[in-house]
Amino acid sequence: IDIGPLQGNDPSQVGFYVRDNGIGIDPQFHDRIFGVFERLHGHTEYSGTGIGLAIAKKIVDSNCGSITVISKPDEGAEFRIWLPRAEDVLEA
Secondary structure (H helix, E strand, O other): EEEEEEEOOOEEEEEEEEEOOOOOOOHHHHHHHHHHOOOOOOOOOOOOOOOHHHHHHHHHHOOOOOEEEEEEOOOOEEEEEEEEHHHHHHHO
């Protein structure tokens, strides 16, 4: 897993990525993976409950942010998270 900063055009936001070298995600399923209990594979193929990304999205959404994924099968995945800067939230 690799975590690092993102450079954006909006100075009111801060961004970072979380990248892995896992199995990847077919682009046709990118919208589905953030749903609760959404699994793209059976329990015998890969372990997990299907709630991890849903929880991550809920946390990001509740903080007025956004999360997206860039991925292809067999190429890992990169999740991009954008959140408002702390000083902008405290001033609001």
